Amino acid sequence: MSGEEFPMRVIHTLAELRAALADQPRPVFVPTMGNLHAGHLSLVREARRHGGPVVVSIFVNRLQFLPHEDFDQYPRTLERDCALLEPEGCDIVFAPSERELYPQPQSYKVAPPPALADLLEGHFRPGFFTGVCTVVMKLFQCVQPSVAVFGQKDYQQLQVIQGMVEQFAMPIRVVGAPTVRAEDGLALSSRNGYLGAQEREEAIALSTALRELAHGARDVTQSLAELEAAADQALRSRGWAPDYLTLRRRSDLLPPTDAQRVAGEPLVALGAARLGATRLIDNLEC
Incomplete structure (x- = not known):
């Protein structure tokens, strides 16, 4: 499977995703919440460097938003996102609904160690990294990647995910990609x-x-x-x-x-x- 030889597929269910990947090498994975920008696309280009089909997920994860934060207002721009991804060589966009990814209330959660997860971002956004780890663990189980690419702009998040993968002995290499900035130096977000x-x-x-x-x-x-x-x-x-x-x-x-x-x-x-x-x-x- 290659973005240069086959059209990009947009998949909404886990069953369809597993069927699409069944006879393929283990993919390279870029998890996102959509509303993509040039920083996300740089992660896709990094993913292509590692061989294998490239899977990008688009899912706005309720579990990592605090009650007063912008979950409902967070932009959902799937059609535009897919138009940006296809020329970058993305093979599969996995865009599950909330009901598909969380068919039951997610009572099993992954709690990272407080020594890392309760400072800085975790101090000001209590429970944030539990929400991140839980959805990333679930997406890893769905996609079964060999490599997963994350942006270094979310520096603490990258460390939390690397620690989770190491401690659970997951056969995944987590790659951190440099922050992409606008010409004036603003980190893209x-x-x-x-x-x-x-x-x-x-x-x-x-x-x-x-x-x-x-x-x-x-x-x-x-x-x-x-x-x-x-x-x-x-x-x-x-x-x-x-x-x-x-x-x-x-x-x-x-x-x-x-x-x-x-x-x-x-x-x-x-x-x-x-x-x-x-x-x-x-x-x-x-």
Whole structure:
């Protein structure tokens, strides 16, 4: 099966998906919630590099939305998404209904370790990573991929999924693909579409704040708390409402010591902040 030789198939049921993949090599999988942009398409191109049929799922997962979040308003753009995917060589779009993927209330859930899942995004969105792990585990069982591709923009999510795959001894290689940015440096995100024109111009301030934070990563004349407070204030002074702007170790997302900062411990600057009604996240390795 190849996107160059066969038309892309759009499949809505698990039975049809399994039948389509029955005689194929194990696929390469890109899970998404749809409303695709160039960042998603870069994941599909990365998937093609690994051989085998490419399966992209499109499913807006209720389990990872808090009650006050935008589940009902999240854009469902399947026809447009398929038009974007076909020229990229996607072989199968798996777009199940909620009833198809969750025919019963999902009472069995995958709870990642609190040491990783309850900080940063998990602190501000309680239960988020349980919802993510549960749907990804279920999609992995549906698709049975050899490789799964995720974007590094969701840095903590990538670590959570990698840990889940490792601890459950799943025969899947999880690949992290670099964040795709607009020309002005804004990380591409489906939620960028919620921004008004002035907000879109302002949105680059988040990546700017993270660059400044990363710039000071090795300068221990400023404490970690001072660096983070300065980044936080820089955004607040522009009308943002930050959840966090922080430097963490890449290995476990815990704060580095001053000695680790000086010694060159691999670090990452991570941020999440609201601009008006829109919550944006980004990160920068340093």
